[in-house]
Amino acid sequence: MSSYLFVPGNNPGMVQSAHVFDAKGVIFDLEDAVSVQDKDSAKDLLKAYLETAAFDNVYIRVNDIYDLGKNEIEEFNNFDISGYVIPKANTKVMSLVEKYTNKSLIPIIETPEAVLTMKEIGEFDNVTGMLLGGEDLATNIDVVRTLDDIELLYARHKLVMVCAYLGIDSIDTPFTDTDNDESLEESVKYSKMIGMSARSSIHPNQIPIINEIYKPTLEEIEFATKVVEAAKINDSGVFSVDGKMVDLPVIIRAKNILKKAKAYEKN
Amino acid sequence: MKIAQAGTIESNDALVIVSPSDKLIVEIDSIVFDKFGDAINQVIVDTLKEHQITCKVVVKDKGAYDYTIKARLITALRRAQNE
Amino acid sequence: MKRINSYNELFNLLNVEDDLTVSFHHHLRNGDYVLNKTMLELDKLNIKNLTLAASGIFNAHEPIVPLIEKGTISSIYTNYLNGPVAKVVSEGKLKDKLIMQTHGGRPRSIEEGELVIDIAFIAVSAVDKSGNGNGTDGSTVLGALGYSISDVEKAKQVVLITDTVVDELSYVEIDGKYVDYVLVLDEIGDQFLIQSGTTSITRNPVSLKIARDTVSVIEETGYLKNGLSFQTGAGGTSLAVAKYLKKKMIKNNIKGSFASGGITGYLVDMLEEGLFDELYDVQCFDLDAVRSLKKNKNHHLMSASEYANPLTSPIVDKLDIMILGATEIDVNFNVNVTTASDGYIIGGSGGHSDTAAGSKLAIVVTNLVKARTPIIVDEVLTKTTPGKDIDILVTEYGIAINPLRGDLLNKLEDSELKIKTIEELRSIASNLVGKEKRLKKSNDVIGYVEYRDGNIIDKIYKV
Incomplete structure (x- = not known):
């Protein structure tokens, strides 16, 4: 699966059903989706919830590390969660966070500074992925979000390159128009096409659309299977399958597709 | 300790109001009272015991699970003592 | 006169x-x-x-x-x-x-x-x-x-x-x-x-997930095919199934034969878009249905007898796929849509048990738990529709197949869907809600549930 679902941390109805939507990761949010006066009750709710429920790939988006974030990280360190999603990340923030926890970290790239220092942010030890925060980034460069995200072009493509280089997940920004499934589909197809390893979402109804697009198609699987089979027989380097030339990069891609396809069987 | 509250009256949530009292008083208004009134009372009593607090607790429950009621009570107690 | x-x-x-x-x-x-x-x-x-x-x-x-x-x-x-x-x-x-x-x-x-x-x-x-x-x-x-x-x-x-x-x-x-x-x-x-009884299609994420999985299970069990016939109850989740079915029919280029029961504007659209050849209408849920009934010769009136009388050869017997709701469903797939968990009468079969009996694939769609009340129970308070007539239960936590339908279980053997036993779903629900006090029925019988053939299949007790 290639989807991350943000879930408001103070909403019991949404917290309790967060894991039924087949998102790859669930990110319980203490930051933007929780009002200032309810930061404490969201924390209590998530703690009480996590004492009773055990799921893989649960993350918590904490608040600003210079504000409530530090304590939140320390309080949730004893819970069985995968890690933290870190807002307003930069190298200074990450060097602090590193001291507070050994859990996996997903910094959010949402400032021009973070875009420019993406590689350095991603190089911190426990970083397993980086998430593009499109809304904040757009605000920070003083532009309006468009449906095709032209304004995020540079940041998106750079995130793919840096994460591929570092071998970590590149997680694309949420698509915030929750009533526009057609444009969501276009946007997620683009994410997949340029190499984003996952898409984040703020609405459960978007998860199946994201998963479906990221799932290898039957045609892809059939072709990949043929390539891998043919590669077993032809060790001469270059050969052709269905009229297409196959060399090592194609074989590696085919193996990756079959690996992904396997991950989609039985979850 | 003063009066404080936490939670909401939305579906799957509970509104918990705590106030000073020498005696333990628990008032529960729940859409699932017949089936879960005892369970809700038990969570309240247990959580108060854990925190070694005696007070009055009023619960307006909209089908919250035990951990939600517990969380709302913990928040309300902290708010009653801190602020 | x-x-x-x-x-x-x-x-x-x-x-x-x-x-x-x-x-x-x-x-x-x-x-x-x-x-x-x-x-x-x-x-x-x-x-x-x-x-x-x-x-x-x-x-x-x-x-x-x-x-x-x-x-x-x-x-x-x-x-x-x-x-x-x-x-x-x-x-x-x-x-x-x-x-x-x-x-x-x-x-x-x-x-x-x-x-x-x-x-x-x-x-x-x-x-x-x-x-x-x-x-x-x-x-x-x-x-x-x-x-x-x-x-x-x-x-x-x-x-x-x-x-x-x-x-x-x-x-x-x-x-x-x-x-x-x-x-x-x-x-x-x-x-x-x-x-105003008509419901618009829900945006509730859990309901929509259930609806989507329902269409997947219809497809994987081989019922998504040309000539399919379809009916759905009027509940939010049931109506959402129609929405996803429509999408899938268009995508897979499937053309159905008929839809039946209470007719909504949504089914009228599907008729007009050529996704069904005919509608059989026992009651109109909205004015779009009324408009279509008056002008479209493929939108037919039917009497309740033509719809569901077991002694005629009713439309329900020709139904492939029926989507049903449940107030309670027990581990033997018996469904209650007659009484709430507090014992009060809140509905009744309507066409529930007729369509369940007649259709080839009767699917119950429901949340596993609603406001802390588990929908799957050990034994329903009132049996509205016998479990033998229910084939599949779809919840947000997984899908249960009636063991009587081994053929369906075989087809779903390699499915990516979360297929579970109904007992497994029951225990997930129990773990979620905690210790529950079940209603104790009184001894005073106030009513009877009469099956479509006239046999009394359950009693209703005074609250």
């Missing part, structure tokens, strides 16, 4: 007395004035021990509560019962018996002569000079009148009640040859409330 303008005049002509059985249909739903007015007028004559045979009883029928309490109405036959009348009946105020029938069982019992109707009071939107009637001409629009047809054909006396007389009807649904009297009133119902 004689036309009259007041109840007084009507009751002088009819032979009204104690112990009569009077019948009504529920096509006016929550906007119904006819049942209330008629019963209150009968009450003025100091009549006792009437049997009320109404195909459905709703919130709107609160005015007849006192008639139950004082014995004017002493027995009720109905297919669906909720609101204030359901409350007093649940509390044991009905003197004699309550029989909860099904949409197919009712016309069967009427046509077989088991349920003998003395006077049928049939609301119609318009009549012509010969006493023919329909539900769509005139100012108060009801739609198809399927649930009234057996009453009209079999009752000893038939009274049409309308607010509109026309020279010529656009079509005839009720044949004037059966009609004894036409009573013309100022108004028969509240148009807004007649329609």
Whole structure:
């Protein structure tokens, strides 16, 4: 699966059903989706919830590390969660966070500074992925979000390159128009096409659309299977399958597709 | 300790109001009272015991699970003592 | 046929007395004035021990509560019962018996002569000079009148009640040859409330997930194919199934044969887009359905008997896929849509058990838990539909296949869907909600659940 679902941390109805939507990761949010006066009750709710429920790939988006974030990280360190999603990340923030926890970290790239220092942010030890925060980034460069995200072009493509280089997940920004499934589909197809390893979402109804697009198609699987089979027989380097030339990069891609396809069987 | 509250009256949530009292008083208004009134009372009593607090607790429950009621009570107690 | 303008005049002509059985249909739903007015007028004559045979009883029928309490109405036959009348009946105020029938069982019992109707009071939107009637001409629009047809054909006396007389009807649904009297009133119902039962398609993420998985299970079990026939209940999740089915049919280039039951604008769109060849309409849920019924020759009227009477060869027997709701479903797949978990009557079969029995694939769609109340239970409080007629249960936590359908289990062996046993789902629900105190039934029987064939399959107890 290639989807991350943000879930408001103070909403019991949404917290309790967060894991039924087949998102790859669930990110319980203490930051933007929780009002200032309810930061404490969201924390209590998530703690009480996590004492009773055990799921893989649960993350918590904490608040600003210079504000409530530090304590939140320390309080949730004893819970069985995968890690933290870190807002307003930069190298200074990450060097602090590193001291507070050994859990996996997903910094959010949402400032021009973070875009420019993406590689350095991603190089911190426990970083397993980086998430593009499109809304904040757009605000920070003083532009309006468009449906095709032209304004995020540079940041998106750079995130793919840096994460591929570092071998970590590149997680694309949420698509915030929750009533526009057609444009969501276009946007997620683009994410997949340029190499984003996952898409984040703020609405459960978007998860199946994201998963479906990221799932290898039957045609892809059939072709990949043929390539891998043919590669077993032809060790001469270059050969052709269905009229297409196959060399090592194609074989590696085919193996990756079959690996992904396997991950989609039985979850 | 003063009066404080936490939670909401939305579906799957509970509104918990705590106030000073020498005696333990628990008032529960729940859409699932017949089936879960005892369970809700038990969570309240247990959580108060854990925190070694005696007070009055009023619960307006909209089908919250035990951990939600517990969380709302913990928040309300902290708010009653801190602020 | 004689036309009259007041109840007084009507009751002088009819032979009204104690112990009569009077019948009504529920096509006016929550906007119904006819049942209330008629019963209150009968009450003025100091009549006792009437049997009320109404195909459905709703919130709107609160005015007849006192008639139950004082014995004017002493027995009720109905297919669906909720609101204030359901409350007093649940509390044991009905003197004699309550029989909860099904949409197919009712016309069967009427046509077989088991349920003998003395006077049928049939609301119609318009009549012509010969006493023919329909539900769509005139100012108060009801739609198809399927649930009234057996009453009209079999009752000893038939009274049409309308607010509109026309020279010529656009079509005839009720044949004037059966009609004894036409009573013309100022108004028969509240148009807004007649329609307002309709649900728009939900945006609730859990419901939509269930709906999507339901369409996946339909596809993977091989029922998504050309010529498929389909029906859905009116619940939010059930309607959402239609939405995803439509998407999938378009994507896979599938053309269905028919959709049936209560018809909504959504099904009308599918008919008009060529996704179904025909609609079989027993009642219209909205004005889009009414409009289509009047203009589209492939949108057919059907009587409740043609719809679901097990002794004819009803439409439900030709159904491939049926989407159903549940208030409770137990580990033996028995479904309760009759009583809530507190024991009060909140509905009834309607077409639930008819369509479950008739269709090739009967799928129950429901949340595993609603507001801490588990929907899967060890034993349903009231058995509305026997478990043998339910094939699949779809919840947000997984899908259970009735073990009687080994063929389906085989087809789903390699599925990516979360296939679980119903016991597994039951225990997930128990773990979520915690320790629950189940209602202890009282010993006082206040009603009976009558299966479509006339057999009593369960009792309903006083709250």
